[in-house]
Amino acid sequence: MIKQFNIPFALTFIALVLAFLIGGVKDMILVAVLCVLEVSLSLDNAVANAAxxxxxxxxxxxxFMTFGLPVAVIGMRLLFPLLIVAVAGGIGLWQAARLALEAPDQYAAILTSAHHEVSAFGGAFLLMVFFGFMFNADKEEHWIEVIEKPFARLGRLSAIEVALTLGIIALVSTQLPDGERASFLLAGGGGVIAFIVAHGVGDLVGGDATGERIVREGVAGFMYLEVLDSSFSFDGVIGAFALTNNIFLIALGLGVGAAYIRQMTLILLKKGTLAQYRFLEHGAFWAIGALAAIMLCVNVDVPEVVTGLIGACTIGVAVVSSIIVQRREVTRDATSDNPAS
Structure with missing residues (x-):
């Protein structure tokens, strides 16, 4: 098992050395804390990726590991926050980078000021992911049947997940000041569009059957996973500024955490864990739904530790439920094979 984490371990060593060169032992500890934060917040992401x-x-x-990890670290955890600051502050990307180096407090303030828009985009995308799973009319196995069965029936309605997501975004926007409402709606609509594009490019390229294969295994599918990863990480990136304003330390800590999550994803696939625990995938998508709801509760400040605990507990309950059901089935089969007993 340890050998399978060779890449994350190597990246951890490199990140800690770089952190030490930047600011000594204090920054090494900070990077380690950020890494643990990222892993704890993204356990459900590992299962969703595996699905x-x-x-x-x-x-x-x-x-997914060799190309996706650099995109996740450099693109989503370093360049993307710079892009947000550039857009929110009305400045160029190079100016945003200089601001991060020369005036990190101002950089953090601008990034935090865009929290509603970031939450709208990420929350809308994750809500589409959640609804896409729940409204799957072909899904035969349900974990929380009283909710999931009616959802599966509603899945026969065309574009029901789009209508619900846009409706929720519109409803949440009514709780915002007039000056923030339009940007929130625009960002939420962008999250819905990003999801539709990621799933629709394959159909555009090669028809239904071929398109499904391309979406799952191609550039479109690859980009879908990267957007999914960034949606999980938005709150973590912004929350990290409560610990430090150094964008390089944030990228190092969260990036190493992302490496562990991706390696955990590949281990789940190799060991067939999704098949072994039948409700694990369900638990992950319920955790995604919970994260989407938290991101869209823009007027409620939910600590990152609470968000991480909700995801971990949901997955834990799903695993326990899977074990209980499997044991019941084994007992039932044994009883049916030995009716005299």
Whole structure:
């Protein structure tokens, strides 16, 4: 098991050395804390990634780590926050980078000021992911049947997940000041569009059957996973500024955490954990729904530790439920094979 984490371990060593060179032992500890924070917040992300990757070839699974990890670290945890600051502050990308280096407090203030828009985009995207799973009319196995069965029936309605997500975004926007409402709606609509584009490019390229394969195993599917990863990480990136304003330390800590999550995803696939625990995937998507709800509760400040505990507990309950059901089935089969007993 330890050998399977060679890449994350190597990246941890490199990150800690770089942190020490930047600011000594204090920054090393800070990077370690950020890494643990990222892992604790993204356990459900690992399961959700595995649910997509299980139908991919080994070549694309490898690309998920070799190409996807640099995108996750450099793109989503370093460049993307810079882009947010550039747009929110009405400045250029280079100016945003200079601001991060020369005036980190001002940089953090601008990034935090865009929290509603970031939450709208990420929350809308994750809500579409959640509804996409729950409204799957072909889904035969349900964990929380009283909710999931009616959802599956509603899945026969065309674009029900789009209508509900946009409706929720519109409803939440009414709780915001007039000056923030339009940008919130625009960002939420962007999250819905990003989800539709990620799932629709394959159909555009090659028809229904072929398109499904391309979405799952191609550039569109790869980008879908990267957007999913960033949606999980938005709150973590912004929350990290409560610990430090140094964007490089944040990228190092959260990036190493992302490496562990991706390696955990590949281990889940290799060991067939999704098949072994039948409700694990359900638990992950319920955790995604909870995270989406938290992100969209823009007027409620939910600590990151609470968010992480909700995801971990939901997955834990799903695993326990799977074990209980499996044991019941084994007992029932044994009883049916030995009726005299």
């Amino acid at each position: 997509v990757l299980r139908n991919w070839s080994d070549k694309w699974r490898d690309r």
